[in-house]
Amino acid sequence: xxxxxxxxxxxxVEKKRIFTPVSxxxxxxxxxxxxxRQFIEYVESDCLIIGGGPSGLMVGRDIAxxxxxxxxxxxxxxxxxxxxxxxxxxxxVTVREPGQKILEELGIPYEKAVKGLYVADGPHACSKLxxxxxxxxxxxxxxxxxxxxxxxxxxxxxxxxxxxxxxxALPREITCVDPIALEAKFVVDSTGHDACVVKKLExxxxxxxVGFGAMWVEQSEDLVVEHTGEAHPxxxxxxxxxxxxxxxxxxxxxxxxxxxxxxxxxxxILEKMKKV
Amino acid sequence: xxxxxxHIPAAIDLYQEGNLEGLNIEDLGRYLKEKxxxxxxxxxxxxxxxxxxxxxxxxxxxxxxxxxxPGKKFNLGSPLQAEIDYEKRRIRDPNWRIFGILYEGVWYxxxxxxxxxxxxxxxxxxxxxxxxxxxxxxxRDNRRYHARVSIYGFPHLISTTGLVEAPAKPKExxxxxxxxxxxxxxxxEYQGRFxxxxxxxxxxVLKGYAMQALFFHxxxxxxxxxxxxxxxxxHWQEEVxxxxxxxxxxxxxxxxxxxxxxxxxxx
Numbered sequence: 001x002x003x004x005x006x007x008x009x010x011x012x013v014e015k016k017r018i019f020t021p022v023s024x025x026x027x028x029x030x031x032x033x034x035x036x037r038q039f040i041e042y043v044e045s046d047c048l049i050i051g052g053g054p055s056g057l058m059v060g061r062d063i064a065x066x067x068x069x070x071x072x073x074x075x076x077x078x079x080x081x082x083x084x085x086x087x088x089x090x091x092x093v094t095v096r097e098p099g100q101k102i103l104e105e106l107g108i109p110y111e112k113a114v115k116g117l118y119v120a121d122g123p124h125a126c127s128k129l130x131x132x133x134x135x136x137x138x139x140x141x142x143x144x145x146x147x148x149x150x151x152x153x154x155x156x157x158x159x160x161x162x163x164x165x166x167x168x169a170l171p172r173e174i175t176c177v178d179p180i181a182l183e184a185k186f187v188v189d190s191t192g193h194d195a196c197v198v199k200k201l202e203x204x205x206x207x208x209x210v211g212f213g214a215m216w217v218e219q220s221e222d223l224v225v226e227h228t229g230e231a232h233p234x235x236x237x238x239x240x241x242x243x244x245x246x247x248x249x250x251x252x253x254x255x256x257x258x259x260x261x262x263x264x265x266x267x268x269i270l271e272k273m274k275k276v
Numbered sequence: 277x278x279x280x281x282x283h284i285p286a287a288i289d290l291y292q293e294g295n296l297e298g299l300n301i302e303d304l305g306r307y308l309k310e311k312x313x314x315x316x317x318x319x320x321x322x323x324x325x326x327x328x329x330x331x332x333x334x335x336x337x338x339x340x341x342x343x344x345x346p347g348k349k350f351n352l353g354s355p356l357q358a359e360i361d362y363e364k365r366r367i368r369d370p371n372w373r374i375f376g377i378l379y380e381g382v383w384y385x386x387x388x389x390x391x392x393x394x395x396x397x398x399x400x401x402x403x404x405x406x407x408x409x410x411x412x413x414x415x416r417d418n419r420r421y422h423a424r425v426s427i428y429g430f431p432h433l434i435s436t437t438g439l440v441e442a443p444a445k446p447k448e449x450x451x452x453x454x455x456x457x458x459x460x461x462x463x464x465e466y467q468g469r470f471x472x473x474x475x476x477x478x479x480x481v482l483k484g485y486a487m488q489a490l491f492f493h494x495x496x497x498x499x500x501x502x503x504x505x506x507x508x509x510x511h512w513q514e515e516v517x518x519x520x521x522x523x524x525x526x527x528x529x530x531x532x533x534x535x536x537x538x539x540x541x542x543x
Contacts, residue, residue: 087456094458117460208354222374226365229358246359247344249376254458 042071042139047269048160048184049073050146050197053081054126054255055239056190057133058102058262063269064136071182072138075145075165080126081192083255091122096221099256102263106132117254125255146196147179149187149235155206157234159183160197186269188236190262195241198231207232209245220249221257228264230272238265281494284541285402288316288490291392293323294372294408296436298478301406307483312490313539314402321370322391322405334387335363341383343412346421350380350414373408375437381411381427388431402493403431404486410437425485428498432489436478439485443513445470470513481520491531494538502528 047063049056052074064070072079086093095103095110100118103110108128110120143165150159163179170177189197201207224242231237237245238261288308290301305316326334339355339362366372388405411433412421423442427433435442444450446469449462463472471477484506491507492498500507503515504523510516527535 090456096460113458114460114464117458207356220376223376226362226374227358229361231356231358246356247342249378 038139039141042069042141042182044183045069045071046184046273047071047186047188048182049188049190050160051081051188051190051192051239051241052076052079052140052142053190053192053239054083054129054258055241055262055265056081056188057083057129057138058259059188059190059236059238059265059269060138061129061133061136062263062266064133064138066270067137068269068273070138071184072133072140073144073146073160073162073182074140074142077143079130079140079142083126083129083258084122086122092119093122093125094119094254095256095259096254097256099254099259102256102259141182146191146200149197149200149204150181150183154233157187157197157201157232158185160187185273186234186236188238188265188269189231189241189245190238190265192240193244195237195244197235198237198241198245201232201235207245209247221254221260223248224257225260225264228261229268236265236268238262281538281541282496283399283493284538285314285490285493286400287402288312288314289319289392289401289403290316291319291322291388291403291405291431292407293321293405294366294370294375296406296408297373297474298476299406299436299482300479303479304483304486308486308490311487311535311539314490322388323367323370326367326391331364331367332360334391335360335367337387337390338363338366338379338384341380341387343378343380343421346378346412347419349419350383350421352383375408375410377410378421378423379409379411380421381413381424381433384409384411385427385429385431385433388433392431399430402490404489405431405433406436406482407433408436410435410441426488428489428492432492434482434485434489436482437473439478439481439516440471440473440475443470443510443516445513469517471516477517477521481516484520487527491534494534500528500531504528505531507531 046069049060049070049072052072056072060070060072083093085091094113095118097116100110103120106128108120108125110118113119144162145165145168146160147163148161149157150161152158159182161179161181163177167175167177187197189195191197195209198207198209202209227242227246227248228238229236231245239258242261290305292301302318305318308316336355339359340352342353343350392403410423412423415422423438425435425438425442446466449466452462453459471481488498488507498507499509502508503519504525505528506519506526508519510519
């Protein structure tokens with residue numbers, strides 16, 4: 001009676017279980033195997049985007065849609081950069097005309113604030129943009145920090161040296177973790193104000209940036225889009241990194257230029273890759 | 277020549293650069309003629325007819341004279357190719373709408389001088405360029421660059437963007453902007469109290485600035501201390517609107533007298 005009753009209990013438990021039982025080692029193997037396969041595949045890509053903010057995501061989404069093999073390197077765990085929030089930590093993001101057309105294209109709800117200015121929920125806008133990049137086929141290496149550029153003949157940029165982000169935070173005695181190199185036909189600097197890739201070229205004496213100009217006028221957004229492009233053979237600069245590279249005026253917290261700059265950067269890459 | 281004037285120009289030459297939304301340059305020319313009896317000539321786009329081989333050189337000059345840190349005295353830069361390419365696109369498009377870069381004003385004047393055909397440029401002509409680009413000059417007192425509406429000299433430069441950006445808006449505007457209120461909201465809130473891009477009042481206001489240029493040409497002194505006179509050197513938007521639109525007269529009695537004298541001389 002006791003034994004029979006026991007079997008019945010087991011059957012009941014099995015019926016109640018929602019998930020299939022899998023051992024810890026299988027979980028570990030799945031993670032390592034999937035990560036390693038993707039990493040090996042993306043050690044060489046068509047385009048390596050440094051910085052997963054709005055302009056980098058936009059570049060990635062647009063080129064991946066055209067079949068360009070794209071990897072975004074992001075130093076944080078989260079993707080999206082400053083696109084989650086607007087000014088003063090308020091989670092509403094604004095775009096000026098014609099930035100709302102991209103919001104429409106990505107299926108992001110928005111409303112008109114005043115003539116020429118539109119406002120959307122930061123979390124909704126940012127998550128939709130990330131999803132659009134993922135859906136287009138972009139892959140990510142998050143918690144990965146840019147360390148240096150890989151250069152070839154004629155000083156052409158053709159990759160990046162990266163490391164785990166936490167390595168920076170480790171005590172000096174145990175930070176002897178060598179970085180690794182990733183190669184690509186094009187590298188995009190979409191690292192925002194820091195312009196990390198461009199600054200690295202400057203350190204090597206190859207390129208000279210000028211830093212920010214003052215916040216003179218609202219027209220800075222136009223200037224960022226206008227100056228988006230190839231700053232050095234193999235290196236495309238987008239988003240706020242453009243302002244740092246060319247000493248353009250600072251901008252307020254509107255994101256239209258980030259999206260349009262990303263789109264223009266994508267066009268430049270596609271033209272250069274003869275994919276258009 | 278009358279003793280009151282250094283040089284009475286035989287003609288006023290009006291050039292333009294970029295999209296001058298809100299400015300009716302022909303109307304402005306007619307106003308100058310009516311006030312001075314000096315004929316005017318519209319030259320249109322300053323880059324009209326510029327040979328292709330000169331575009332690169334001029335673009336490079338512009339790219340070198342950008343003020344990138346207004347807190348530091350300007351040095352001629354070594355531009356990146358993308359900066360030169362930007363200037364080339366700007367030169368080639370007579371309807372160029374993008375502005376926001378601050379150029380060193382005195383150097384900008386030199387570049388424009390180089391573009392005016394030498395055959396046309398002499399002291400008998402008063403040459404004025406209206407531009408949508410922004411320039412500034414170094415202020416020795418507070419040791420930084422300030423955007424300007426105009427630079428008088430040979431040639432005279434008058435900027436529609438400078439008119440919007442250089443004279444200060446109401447103080448509350450800047451405080452609220454620092455608090456993160458979008459500029460578009462502030463423009464609605466303070467509507468009418470300052471000039472905006474494409475403002476219908478721009479032509480009327482710039483008539484006064486063109487007269488300042490002419491007075492510089494005539495006497496070396498473009499300004500008047502009377503805040504009701506069009507020659508008043510305004511530092512606030514509200515002063516601009518008062519001097520150019522709401523003042524009790526167009527010109528103060530003294531400058532009205534000078535203009536009368538000029539008209540009589542020109543007859």
